[in-house]
Amino acid sequence: MEILVCVRRVPDTSENEIQLNAAGNDIERDDLVYSINEWDNYAVEEALQIVSRIGGTVTVATVGGEDDEEVLRREMAMGATHGVLISDDAFAGSDARGIATILKAFVQKGKYDLILTGVQAEDGGALVGGMLAAMLDYPFASLVNSIEVLDQKALKISREIAGGNKEINEIDLPCVLSIQTGINEPRYVGMRGIRQVASIPIPTLGAPELGLDPQSIGVSAAKIQRVDYFTPAMGKGAEMLQGSREEIVEKLFELVAAKGGLK
Amino acid sequence: MSRIFAYIVHKAGVADDSAMELAAAARKLDPTASVTAIIAGTAPDLDAVSNGLRNSYGETWKINNEALGYPNAELVRQAMVKVLPAGSIVLVAHEHFGIDLAPGLSVRLNAACVSDVLAIDGLTGSTLKVVRQEFGGQISAHVNCDISGGAVITVRPGAFKPLETVAANGNVIDKSSEVGVLTAKRRYLGMVVAEAGDVDITKHSVLVSIGRGIQEKDNVAIAEELAEALGAAVSCSRPVVDAKWLEKSRQVGTSGKTVKPKVYLACGISGAFQHLAGIKGNPFLIAINKNPKAPIFQVADVGIVDDLLEFLPEFTNKVREMRSVSTK
Numbered sequence: 001m002e003i004l005v006c007v008r009r010v011p012d013t014s015e016n017e018i019q020l021n022a023a024g025n026d027i028e029r030d031d032l033v034y035s036i037n038e039w040d041n042y043a044v045e046e047a048l049q050i051v052s053r054i055g056g057t058v059t060v061a062t063v064g065g066e067d068d069e070e071v072l073r074r075e076m077a078m079g080a081t082h083g084v085l086i087s088d089d090a091f092a093g094s095d096a097r098g099i100a101t102i103l104k105a106f107v108q109k110g111k112y113d114l115i116l117t118g119v120q121a122e123d124g125g126a127l128v129g130g131m132l133a134a135m136l137d138y139p140f141a142s143l144v145n146s147i148e149v150l151d152q153k154a155l156k157i158s159r160e161i162a163g164g165n166k167e168i169n170e171i172d173l174p175c176v177l178s179i180q181t182g183i184n185e186p187r188y189v190g191m192r193g194i195r196q197v198a199s200i201p202i203p204t205l206g207a208p209e210l211g212l213d214p215q216s217i218g219v220s221a222a223k224i225q226r227v228d229y230f231t232p233a234m235g236k237g238a239e240m241l242q243g244s245r246e247e248i249v250e251k252l253f254e255l256v257a258a259k260g261g262l263k
Numbered sequence: 264m265s266r267i268f269a270y271i272v273h274k275a276g277v278a279d280d281s282a283m284e285l286a287a288a289a290r291k292l293d294p295t296a297s298v299t300a301i302i303a304g305t306a307p308d309l310d311a312v313s314n315g316l317r318n319s320y321g322e323t324w325k326i327n328n329e330a331l332g333y334p335n336a337e338l339v340r341q342a343m344v345k346v347l348p349a350g351s352i353v354l355v356a357h358e359h360f361g362i363d364l365a366p367g368l369s370v371r372l373n374a375a376c377v378s379d380v381l382a383i384d385g386l387t388g389s390t391l392k393v394v395r396q397e398f399g400g401q402i403s404a405h406v407n408c409d410i411s412g413g414a415v416i417t418v419r420p421g422a423f424k425p426l427e428t429v430a431a432n433g434n435v436i437d438k439s440s441e442v443g444v445l446t447a448k449r450r451y452l453g454m455v456v457a458e459a460g461d462v463d464i465t466k467h468s469v470l471v472s473i474g475r476g477i478q479e480k481d482n483v484a485i486a487e488e489l490a491e492a493l494g495a496a497v498s499c500s501r502p503v504v505d506a507k508w509l510e511k512s513r514q515v516g517t518s519g520k521t522v523k524p525k526v527y528l529a530c531g532i533s534g535a536f537q538h539l540a541g542i543k544g545n546p547f548l549i550a551i552n553k554n555p556k557a558p559i560f561q562v563a564d565v566g567i568v569d570d571l572l573e574f575l576p577e578f579t580n581k582v583r584e585m586r587s588v589s590t591k
Binding site for chain 1: 365367456566
């Protein structure tokens with residue numbers, strides 16, 4: 001099975017506190033640690049597991065800039081067969097629809113049975129996968145938390161719905177699935193693994209190679225634009241316990257006891 | 264102004280709670296607009312839902328089609344494309360159905376699409392300004408949306424206070440004949456209900472709940488020791504289940520369990536809305552987190568900024584000490 005996984009490099013929220021910058025119009029980007037978008041990493045692992053069961057290749061692609069090559073390298077170190085950087089100044093300011101338009105052009109240059117994305121990006125809205133599917137006229141399922149390959153033509157998948165319940169579907173290939181965290185246990189990638197793939201060339205494709213009309217992408221086509229970031233006004237906010245750890249422990253015990261927290 | 268529609272999710276003949284929230288969001292978008300509810304499914308459930316909605320929507324369109332016994336987003340999308348007028352604005356709740364429906368519907372309608380909207384700041388000309396959150400709720404963003412060609416907007420459940428003023432005797436219009444045959448490349452097979460698990464966290468009045476801040480599986484014991492001292496149960500947020508440190512049955516949140524404890528200790532939990540949505544009954548909420556800016560501190564009653572791997576064992580010792588004193 002030929003599988004494409006669309007990935008992104010994002011600020012890592014487990015490594016960073018995301019804060020407003022001094023100008024108040026963007027997040028503070030100095031010293032941010034970036035990594036693979038968490039959902040996308042599960043998607044790559046799932047693709048690798050499918051291929052190890054039934055054969056095929058895994059291609060990872062990202063729409064971004066030079067800096068984003070590092071996440072392609074990382075996913076190749078996990079075992080992805082190919083990495084492709086889709087990059088062009090004309091892509092700047094694209095909204096989810098623009099990104100999906102770019103990916104559609106890329107998909108149509110190859111032949112993929114299955115396309116995976118993460119459910120959402122840390123700074124995104126869970127839109128690109130579903131848009132891409134509609135543009136390709138492929139079926140789509142979001143929040144996928146298990147995949148079983150039935151045959152060359154169809155998969156049996158489950159979707160995570162409310163309350164931990166699962167909705168089971170059969171879906172025809174080719175299709176687009178958005179992958180939920182927890183579907184598998186992504187393998188560890190060490191520095192050594194990344195060094196081993198360091199010399200593999202990663203091709204870069206731009207708007208001309210993909211035959212994209214500049215009017216259909218980038219800021220001019222975007223109907224959605226982020227104006228600024230802000231920190232919302234706090235609700236009533238918590239009463240912060242102050243003092244030494246010993247004092248706080250004392251205070252907390254009294255509070256817990258008073259609120260019926262001792263059974 | 265374009266027409267506003269709210270797609271209403273329903274189950275067993277009853278509209279989802281989000282129905283009134285979408286009506287409120289529509290009012291915020293355009294206070295003068297009349298808003299039409301759209302429901303899809305099969306009779307007799309559909310008739311029960313449409314009757315219920317007559318008290319909250321001036322008009323309800325129902326789409327009765329045998330293929331919609333289980334409303335699959337691909338089928339609903341086809342039906343909506345057939346009935347919606349050009350330039351429509353469609354609202355739908357941001358949950359598993361809306362996440363499936365919205366992106367593809369916006370492509371088919373050639374409309375703008377913005378998801379997981381928390382607040383609507385206002386409309387200037389055809390530019391709608393909304394509020395979203397990013398990075399797990401650590402920061403918010405204002406987003407402009409050009410709705411001149413229509414829009415599909417998913418609305419975060421619980422973000423809009425349900426409207427109290429209601430329409431009486433709204434009209435129900437049957438749109439089924441405009442839809443025709445619906446076919447999908449994805450077929451619903453059934454439902455698998457979540458496993459019960461070893462501990463029922465919904466029955467406990469005190470929960471020691473752990474998140475990503477617990478850092479590794481071996482540290483879960485630190486929370487278990489505190490829970491034992493308190494007579495509480497250990498629950499968790501999503502990352503702990505994703506990492507397989509605890510069973511899914513211990514997860515609190517929209518994709519886990521809904522709990523109603525008296526006291527909730529959120530330990531190393533950032534406070535994403537998907538987690539908070541699973542905490543009901545207004546418990547006394549204590550947050551322990553080393554990040555002083557964690558969103559959990561906005562909703563907690565009491566906050567402690569500390570390393571929970573050091574703080575929890577000391578607190579456990581305190582609880583043991585005090586309890587042994589009180590039983591002597």
